[in-house]
Each structure stands twice: as structure tokens, then as C-alpha cells.
Amino acid sequence: MRTTVRTRFALLFGAMSLLIGALLLGTVLFVVRQSLQPLPHESNTGVVRVPDGWALQEDFRTGYERAVRRLYLRDTMRSVRDWGVLALLGTTAIGGGAGWWAANWALRPARKVTAAARRVAQSHDLAERIRHDGPDDEVKELADIFDGMLGRLARVVDGQRRFIANASHELRTPLAVNRTLVEVAVRAPGTTAEVRRLGESLLLVNTRHQRLIDGLLALAEGEQVIHDRSRFDLADVVEHVVDQAEAEAGEREVSMRGAPGHAPIAGDPALVERLVQNLVENAIRHNLPGGQVWVTSGRCGDTVELVVANTGAAVSPFDVEAIFQPFRRLRVERLDPGRGSGLGLSIVRAVTGAHGGTVTARPRDGGGLTVTVRLPYAE
Secondary structure, eight states, rough: OOEEEEEEHHHHHHHHHHHHHHHHHHHHHHHHHHOOOOOOOOOOOTOOSSHHHHHHHHHHHHHHHHHHHHHHHHHHHHHHHHHHHHHHHHHHHHHHHHHHHHHHHHTHHHHHHHHHHHHHHHHHTTOOOOOOOSSSSSHHHHHHHHHHHHHHHHHHHHHHHHHHHHHHHHHHHHHHHHHHHHHHHSSSSSOHHHHHHHHHHHHHHHHHHHHHHHHHHHHHHHTTTOOOOOEEEEHHHHHHHHHHHHHHHHHTEEEEEEEEEEEEEOOHHHHHHHHHHHHHHHHHTTTTTTTTEEEEEEETTTEEEEEEEESSSSOGGGGGGGGGGOOOGGGGGGGGGGGGSSSSHHHHHHHHHHOOOOEEEETTSSSSSEEEEEEEEOO
């Protein structure tokens, strides 16, 4: 089992205290035993020049002293051992606690780095920095490297977003001009049927390109941090989007069932409306004639939950994650040019992440998908 750094510090300090204490206790026991060792047996022959009675008394006194010294040595060694073991256990516990505290103190800068990294991951705000002001040690070096990496990453991401936004804006103008020219040519007097059919095909292509550009713009905006947030009810957005999608659902012979519940959130209403619209349109266009779409919203604990489910073709669980990637579609959908460019769910994920939420999808039994979006609840 893998242990944490603080646990390893506590075990290391405790083991060191135990080892040092055991060595000290052994040394003390050795010194005490040598100091209180009984005197070696000495013969009284030629030493005591007294009558036999006095000699017996002297032998008795010497034996008594030896017995007392042995008892004293035994009791002293036992006391030193018992109290030493208790002191050894106490110092081991104190050493373990000191190791835990020392690890907690030493890892405080590392926790600051971790907290900053977590904030960046949750907020998508690459302008966040650690700015560690501690001494010039390994932790500060790590924090400075992390700040530099965030700076370079922020410049790359900002450049990519600006490129997408600028390219999308630049492409809108020629598309609008082309659409106007085609419409004028189709509606001109004396236009043949063949030219009209060609013009309608060009208008469909133009509309598809316009949707692609709008999707790229929404994706670029959705990946940015939402600074100006307003509080609104998600149920109003769901109701509005469902009403607008009724016409397309009727054309595709798909029935819709909406059950919007009270779900207050804080964010950008336009981006959230685009999120709901993409989910509903995706559920309608990737459906079957006679299919159904269910749209519900409501509060779920500390979050607001939006669920969009639809019938349709069977989807493999291994293909679910791919549909959230830009320009990624299921293989069965690539032959149908009227089903979008593959940016719908990518925009949903980007907008959800910018609002601090999560989005998941799972295949339905019998075909279709169930997409669930969870956003923070706003008091």
C-alpha cells in the first residue's frame, strides 16, 4: 500500500527515535550493571585474626552484603528497564508526531502549488499564477517553473483563440457576399430551372459553411473564462429553446417532451442558450423518424442538472467520448451532410467547462444518447 509523504515522515522520525532510544537504553543498562556489580568472593583465611565465633560473624556479614547488593542490582536494573521502555515508547510517539508536523510544515509551499494548479484546472483561467514568495529553495524553483509554463501555455492558447476568432470573422464577409449573389442570380427573371437547382445547392453549401463558422466562434468564446456572470433560470432557457425547435422536430417527425424545472444558475445567458440549443438540435437531427426527445432541468443538490435524451441508432460506449471532440462524428453519420460539422457537443463541453460544470453522455438502451450537464447552483 502506498503511503503519503507525511506518513513516511512520521514513520521515519518514529523509527529514528526508537533506534536512538534503544541504543541509549542499552548503554544506560550496561553502565548501571557495571557500577552496581557485586564484589567478587574473598576468602577470610589469613585476614581475620579473631576467635572462631568472630570469624563466623564476619563471614555472615559479608554474605549478607552480597545478597543485598544482588537484590539491589536486580531491582535497579528492572526499574531502569521498565521506565526506560516507557520512555522509549513515549519518545517514539513524540518523534512520530514531530515527523508528521515537520512534514506538514515542509509541504505547505507544495500545497500552495497544488491549490493554484487546481484553480487553473477548474476555472480554465491561465492567467492564474502561484507567485511563491518563499526562500530560494526547491519549492520556489518548482513554483517559478510552473508559472513560466502557465505563461507560455496562456500565450499559445490565446493566440489560437484569436486566430480562430479572426479567421471566422474574416470568412463571414465573403460568405455573406456569395449568398447575396446566389440569391440575386436565382431570383433574376428568366433564370432556368437548372440554374435555380444549382443556386439552391450553393445556398445549402453556404448555409453549412455559415454554421461551421458560427460553431468555431462559439467554441472560441466558450473556451474563455466567463467574468461577467448574471443570475438567471435555466428553465426559461430550456423552454425557449424547446419552443424554437418544435418546427424542426415536426419536419423530421420527431416528438419532443420538455419538463423544465426551476434551476437558477449564474453565467452568460447567450452561451448557455447555445449549449441547450446544440443539445436539442443534436437530439433531433441524430434521431429516427417517429423518434422522441426528452428535455428536463432541475436542481440536484448543489448543482443544476440538464438532461437531454433521444432515441436513435445504437451507439457504442467506446464511441461516446469521441463525439465531444471537435469535428469528430460517429462513422454512421459521416455520409449525411445535413447533420452538422461535428462541433455541437464540442461547444457544449467548452461552455460547460467555462461555467464550472461537467457534461457526460451514455448510450440509451434501444438506441440514442442521454447527455447530462451539471452546472453550479446559484443562490
